[in-house]
Amino acid sequence: MLAGVDLDLADGEFVAVLGASGCGKTTLLRAVAGLVTPTAGTITIGGTDVVAQGREKVPVERRGVGLVFQDYALFPNLTVAENVGFGLPRSERNLRVPELLAMAGLQDLGARLPSELSGGQQQRVALVRALAPRPHLMLLDEPFSNIDAERRMELGTNLRQLIREAGTAALLVTHDRTDALRLADRVMVLVPEAQGARVAQLASPEAVYRRPSDEAVARLTGGGLILDGQAHGEHAETALGRVSLLEARTGSVRLVVREEQLALGEGSDPVVGQAFIGRAWRLRVQTAAGTVDVETSAPQPTGAVTVTGQVWALP
Amino acid sequence: MALLVLSPLLGLTIGLVDPPPDPLGAPAASFGTLLGRSHAVALLGSSVALAVGVAVLALLAGAWLAWAEQRLRYPGRRVLAVVSLLPLATPSYVAAATFAQSMGPGGWVGGPLGLPRMTGLGVAVFVLAVVCVPYVHLLVGAALARTSAAEEEAARALGAGAWRVAWTVVFPRVRAALALSALLCLLYAISDFGAVAVLDAPVLTWRLYGAVKGQELAQATLLGAAVLGVTVPLFALARVLHGARQAGTVANPRLPARRQPGAAALAATYATHAVVIGAGVVLPVVTLVQWVGVGLRRDLVFASPWTVTAESVAVAAIGAVVTGALAWAPAWVAARDRRWGGWVEQATLLTSALPGVLLALGLVLVALAASRTVGDGRAVYAALTGSGVLLLAGYAVRFLAEGFAALKTAVLQIDRRQEESALALGVGRALFLRRVGLPAMAPGVAAASLLLFLAVLKELPVTLLLGGAVGVQTLAFRVWDRYSEAMWHDAGVAALLLEVVALAVVLATLRWRRAV
Numbered sequence: 001m002l003a004g005v006d007l008d009l010a011d012g013e014f015v016a017v018l019g020a021s022g023c024g025k026t027t028l029l030r031a032v033a034g035l036v037t038p039t040a041g042t043i044t045i046g047g048t049d050v051v052a053q054g055r056e057k058v059p060v061e062r063r064g065v066g067l068v069f070q071d072y073a074l075f076p077n078l079t080v081a082e083n084v085g086f087g088l089p090r091s092e093r094n095l096r097v098p099e100l101l102a103m104a105g106l107q108d109l110g111a112r113l114p115s116e117l118s119g120g121q122q123q124r125v126a127l128v129r130a131l132a133p134r135p136h137l138m139l140l141d142e143p144f145s146n147i148d149a150e151r152r153m154e155l156g157t158n159l160r161q162l163i164r165e166a167g168t169a170a171l172l173v174t175h176d177r178t179d180a181l182r183l184a185d186r187v188m189v190l191v192p193e194a195q196g197a198r199v200a201q202l203a204s205p206e207a208v209y210r211r212p213s214d215e216a217v218a219r220l221t222g223g224g225l226i227l228d229g230q231a232h233g234e235h236a237e238t239a240l241g242r243v244s245l246l247e248a249r250t251g252s253v254r255l256v257v258r259e260e261q262l263a264l265g266e267g268s269d270p271v272v273g274q275a276f277i278g279r280a281w282r283l284r285v286q287t288a289a290g291t292v293d294v295e296t297s298a299p300q301p302t303g304a305v306t307v308t309g310q311v312w313a314l315p
Numbered sequence: 316m317a318l319l320v321l322s323p324l325l326g327l328t329i330g331l332v333d334p335p336p337d338p339l340g341a342p343a344a345s346f347g348t349l350l351g352r353s354h355a356v357a358l359l360g361s362s363v364a365l366a367v368g369v370a371v372l373a374l375l376a377g378a379w380l381a382w383a384e385q386r387l388r389y390p391g392r393r394v395l396a397v398v399s400l401l402p403l404a405t406p407s408y409v410a411a412a413t414f415a416q417s418m419g420p421g422g423w424v425g426g427p428l429g430l431p432r433m434t435g436l437g438v439a440v441f442v443l444a445v446v447c448v449p450y451v452h453l454l455v456g457a458a459l460a461r462t463s464a465a466e467e468e469a470a471r472a473l474g475a476g477a478w479r480v481a482w483t484v485v486f487p488r489v490r491a492a493l494a495l496s497a498l499l500c501l502l503y504a505i506s507d508f509g510a511v512a513v514l515d516a517p518v519l520t521w522r523l524y525g526a527v528k529g530q531e532l533a534q535a536t537l538l539g540a541a542v543l544g545v546t547v548p549l550f551a552l553a554r555v556l557h558g559a560r561q562a563g564t565v566a567n568p569r570l571p572a573r574r575q576p577g578a579a580a581l582a583a584t585y586a587t588h589a590v591v592i593g594a595g596v597v598l599p600v601v602t603l604v605q606w607v608g609v610g611l612r613r614d615l616v617f618a619s620p621w622t623v624t625a626e627s628v629a630v631a632a633i634g635a636v637v638t639g640a641l642a643w644a645p646a647w648v649a650a651r652d653r654r655w656g657g658w659v660e661q662a663t664l665l666t667s668a669l670p671g672v673l674l675a676l677g678l679v680l681v682a683l684a685a686s687r688t689v690g691d692g693r694a695v696y697a698a699l700t701g702s703g704v705l706l707l708a709g710y711a712v713r714f715l716a717e718g719f720a721a722l723k724t725a726v727l728q729i730d731r732r733q734e735e736s737a738l739a740l741g742v743g744r745a746l747f748l749r750r751v752g753l754p755a756m757a758p759g760v761a762a763a764s765l766l767l768f769l770a771v772l773k774e775l776p777v778t779l780l781l782g783g784a785v786g787v788q789t790l791a792f793r794v795w796d797r798y799s800e801a802m803w804h805d806a807g808v809a810a811l812l813l814e815v816v817a818l819a820v821v822l823a824t825l826r827w828r829r830a831v
Contacts, residue, residue, distance in 0.1 A: 034472075036572070060471045067468065067469055067472035069468075071463075071465060073466045073469040074469075075470070075484060086473050129469075130472070
């Protein structure tokens with residue numbers, strides 16, 4: 001399914017794997033965890049080969065990885081404190097569990113059962129439970145998928161902070177680009193292919209957003225449009241007029257224009273649709289480059305879409 | 316309805332308070348004499364020993380099979396798992412009869428090996444345990460299938476070894492299923508009539524049958540009360556366990572990857588499969604075929620199986636329809652009414668816990684009490700028994716719970732949201748039920764009818780005690796009758812016919828259960 005993955009995590013580094021559903025990103029995580037054995041390749045954790053040439057060397061229970069599942073997989077019959085202490089030697093529990101609970105802001109909930117907690121609280125329990133045995137590596141499988149949009153931001157910051165305090169490297173698997181971009185030090189973008197998926201780009205969040213390696217990465221990492229143009233050094237001519245480029249190019253190019261780089265001025269292109277989305281109006285304009293969605297402060301019957309700032313020409 | 320369900324209890328109460336007169340005119344014995352003569356205390360002891368033995372054996376084997384099926388990877392797993400459920404189809408008296416004859420001195424296994432006579436309590440424990448294993452296997456297997464793989468994987472990622480995962484993560488999730496199946500085995504063994512009768516095991520139900528058959532109604536009432544005293548607490552406990560809510564599941568159910576078992580685990584798994592399939596499926600079928608074969612070879616005269624088959628099918632069909640009709644109302648209420656549903660369910664299920672012999676005795680006592688209050692008592696009693704009313708009442712009370720459970724599942728197939736949308740669309744409830752509700756329920760109702768049909772077809776104690784006066788012969792009756800006369804070729808034909816029907820029904824419902 002998934003081949004050609006080559007990833008090195010530095011100590012304390014946070015890497016997000018971004019890809020559409022079913023592209024094999026969870027399989028990658030499970031292979032690192034030791035829940036499936038890859039057919040080929042080598043996985044090294046904390047200096048030890050846990051998989052070498054497609055052979056399992058170290059089973060999951062001795063790999064020292066922290067695992068946080070999409071649905072948290074808390075033990076429903078154990079209390080919060082017992083869940084958190086599960087991976088600790090008996091002698092350490094009394095000392096470490098209160099410390100971990102306090103770290104997650106759960107100090108008053110130790111005696112509760114998981115079913116008595118909110119989704120966000122369950123997530124924090126799952127997180128400190130996985131952090132408790134001081135793993136070399138945290139593996140996070142879509143930990144925000146069961147959290148509503150408003151709480152995601154806060155919980156994400158919280159999770160990032162807890163992992164940073166623990167000083168652990170982390171691998172986050174997600175299909176949500178916002179989560180990947182705001183939490184990770186580096187983002188690995190997986191793009192589906194006929195047989196599985198390939199690693200299309202591995203770079204900083206800003207790089208995968210501003211300078212995507214191809215069209216598929218551009219679409220996965222953000223909104224906007226792909227615009228054809230003729231480059232003449234620092235700028236290019238397009239159906240939406242002249243735009244300036246991040247890097248000088250010549251000849252025909254495909255440009256990645258992000259939503260926030262689009263603006264609507266006075267013009268004669270017809271507005272074919274409009275919707276109020278709260279912070280602004282989103283207008284759909286029929287332009288020479290096709291229909292383009294652009295945000296404005298007020299609706300208007302006609303206009304002209306312009307591109308502001310510097311845009312990226314796909315290599 | 317309620318009267319019918321409670322009538323056996325009513326009958327027993329009347330019998331205890333106001334003992335029926337001895338038909339032979341003997342003076343009523345004092346309670347103490349009766350207690351001594353009936354050996355009630357010793358019988359109670361052996362009944363309990365039987366039940367505990369059966370439960371322990373069935374639990375060990377059934378739980379192991381469930382675990383192996385859900386968590387291990389071994390050749391033949393799927394086929395062996397399904398075949399190991401087939402002892403469900405074999406009535407306990409057929410399992411016991413074939414086991415006793417084939418393993419005994421004259422049998423095809425016991426003869427060459429020089430084994431002793433296969434009767435008594437120990438043999439009954441083994442045979443009933445084999446019959447009970449599939450129940451444990453199904454219940455524990457379902458609980459294991461509901462346990463999320465993520466929980467086991469999380470525990471392993473936290474460094475827990477196989478034993479710690481099994482004890483702290485898996486066991487709590489199957490504890491309720493284990494307890495429930497233990498109680499079901501205890502109830503099954505205490506209530507069983509067929510196997511203990513065939514094997515002449517000295518337990519309550521078998522002696523109770525003898526007392527009823529011999530018209531010693533005072534003694535029968537006493538033994539009946541003893542049976543009741545054991546079953547009701549067990550039943551209550553089973554209901555409490557069944558109703559107890561598990562700690563809420565937090566993770567989505569997903570089965571973990573199957574493991575390659577070690578040599579010892581593999582040997583234990585194949586050995587358990589071999590014993591269950593051997594004693595519960597192969598031995599009965601081979602022995603029955605052998606009985607028929609010997610009859611053919613020696614040119615023995617076979618009783619025609621056709622009349623008895625036709626009568627069986629007729630009785631089973633009528634019994635299924637009557638029971639299904641009576642179970643329909645409580646099933647509907649239990650599935651759709653929150654307030655009364657629970658109570659209706661408890662009352663209906665109580666009857667399923669009572670042994671058939673006890674139900675039959677209760678109905679006889681009620682009929683006697685009723686006929687004593689009217690003018691020509693003897694004629695009324697004869698009319699009640701001879702017309703088959705008492706027999707059908709016996710089937711209905713005995714299998715009400717079975718029909719109830721299956722029909723409730725069927726009623727639950729009607730989606731409440733769909734119904735509400737139909738009402739919101741201005742469509743009447745009747746039209747909704749006809750166009751959407753009935754098609755949704757149809758498979759469930761069919762399965763329920765099939766189960767009830769099979770249940771009545773296999774039924775023995777009620778048929779023996781209440782069917783005699785009607786003069787009908789069912790296949791079950793034929794097996795029992797010919798086996799006790801050592802006419803094995805005839806018993807073999809009837810039992811094989813019974814097995815074929817039962818196997819078809821069990822396979823159909825297992826498939827149906829999987830499809831839902």
